[in-house]
Amino acid sequence: MKIIFYGTREYDHYYFDVLAADPEYGCGIKFLTANLDADTATLAHGGDAVCAFVNADCSAPVLEKLAHGGIRCLLMRCAGYNNVDLAAAKQYGITVLRVPGYSPEAVAEHAMALAQAANRRICKAYIKVRNNNFALDGLLGSNLYGSTAGIVGTGRIGAAMARICHGYGMTVLAYDQYKNPTLEGLVRYVELDELLRTADLVSLHCPLTSETHHMINADTIKMMRDSAVLVNTSRGGLIDTRALIDALRARKFAGVGLDVYEDENGQVFEDFSDDVLKNEVVPILMSFPNVVVTSHQAFFTRTALQSIAIVTMENARAFARGEKLVNEVK
Numbered sequence: 001m002k003i004i005f006y007g008t009r010e011y012d013h014y015y016f017d018v019l020a021a022d023p024e025y026g027c028g029i030k031f032l033t034a035n036l037d038a039d040t041a042t043l044a045h046g047g048d049a050v051c052a053f054v055n056a057d058c059s060a061p062v063l064e065k066l067a068h069g070g071i072r073c074l075l076m077r078c079a080g081y082n083n084v085d086l087a088a089a090k091q092y093g094i095t096v097l098r099v100p101g102y103s104p105e106a107v108a109e110h111a112m113a114l115a116q117a118a119n120r121r122i123c124k125a126y127i128k129v130r131n132n133n134f135a136l137d138g139l140l141g142s143n144l145y146g147s148t149a150g151i152v153g154t155g156r157i158g159a160a161m162a163r164i165c166h167g168y169g170m171t172v173l174a175y176d177q178y179k180n181p182t183l184e185g186l187v188r189y190v191e192l193d194e195l196l197r198t199a200d201l202v203s204l205h206c207p208l209t210s211e212t213h214h215m216i217n218a219d220t221i222k223m224m225r226d227s228a229v230l231v232n233t234s235r236g237g238l239i240d241t242r243a244l245i246d247a248l249r250a251r252k253f254a255g256v257g258l259d260v261y262e263d264e265n266g267q268v269f270e271d272f273s274d275d276v277l278k279n280e281v282v283p284i285l286m287s288f289p290n291v292v293v294t295s296h297q298a299f300f301t302r303t304a305l306q307s308i309a310i311v312t313m314e315n316a317r318a319f320a321r322g323e324k325l326v327n328e329v330k
């Protein structure tokens with residue numbers, strides 16, 4: 001099986017090369033730095049499968065081009081698949097596989113790191129100390145111990161975040177259509193309104209769907225405590241950025257930690273340090289002293305990359321052998 005990998009970096013080679021060389025997986029990999037889109041789709045012609053990441057364009061026209069080039073399988077080396085047109089994939093006979101739950105702790109730990117970086121002004125403090133400014137003005141934070149966390153979406157990552165918050169000595173509220181039985185006795189499920197009204201820390205862990213798009217908007221922000229810390233490590237589209245910026249201007253939120261933001265595609269994972277930014281939202285957000293932004297790195301631990309590589313190759317092998325596809329998305 002020949003797999004064309006799009007949007008790869010050095011760290012992808014490191015974890016996938018070892019497995020590709022293993023006869024157990026029996027496949028050849030062609031690494032491309034170019035990301036998958038309508039212009040680059042033809043680069044996969046002659047391959048059997050394509051491997052793509054969160055920022056790939058897997059819309060209908062792109063999938064159509066892949067199918068015409070003989071691609072029968074799309075291996076997403078990530079958990080989320082909101083960028084894949086599943087109806088089109090079905091229409092063009094492309095099987096879509098993903099890596100669910102490669103390391104929920106990696107993402108949850110980053111969510112808490114963002115919460116604390118925003119709450120305790122860690123980035124600001126670092127810059128001050130670098131400038132020999134040892135004054136504490138502007139760095140006042142709040143204890144998390146004894147406060148209330150609100151976890152929106154209690155799947156794998158939300159559950160890991162709930163456990164971390166519990167470990168901090170927080171009361172943990174949760175909102176999800178489905179109760180996670182592993183969290184029994186650890187969280188109290190409430191309606192979203194109650195969670196938003198009560199929580200000191202709100203952390204988003206549900207997928208981006210038409211239902212969850214802009215779930216944090218002007219109206220729901222109004223419900224939240226002025227002193228709340230808001231964290232999003234899920235997908236940028238969960239938050240209406242304009243409404244968030246307006247709220248920050250009105251001095252809402254003690255802290256906001258974002259690993260994802262709307263329209264990050266075209267910018268995420270790229271180096272623009274000597275160039276012009278495509279998305280003006282980041283500099284606006286970064287202008288607020290209580291906002292911390294990272295660029296979709298919550299997954300980025302050694303444990304997670306190793307796990308992503310193994311499960312992706314297992315997905316490819318199962319597809320090639322016609323075995324049961326446990327990680328198929330339809």
Ligand SMILES: NC(=O)c1ccc[n+]([C@@H]2O[C@H](COP(=O)([O-])OP(=O)(O)OC[C@H]3O[C@@H](n4cnc5c(N)ncnc54)[C@H](O)[C@@H]3O)[C@@H](O)[C@H]2O)c1
Nearest residue numbers: 079080153154155156157158176205206207233234298299
């Ligand atoms: N920043 C990163 O690096 C990174 C890495 C991996 C995943 N993610 C994001 O994290 C999300 C969660 O991942 P996961 O592995 O925990 O997924 P999961 O499928 O295990 O859990 C998602 C949970 O959200 C719930 N949910 C769905 N719709 C909801 C709604 N309207 N309101 C409340 N809850 C709802 C589901 O019932 C489920 O329990 C992914 O969809 C992905 O977007 C981000």
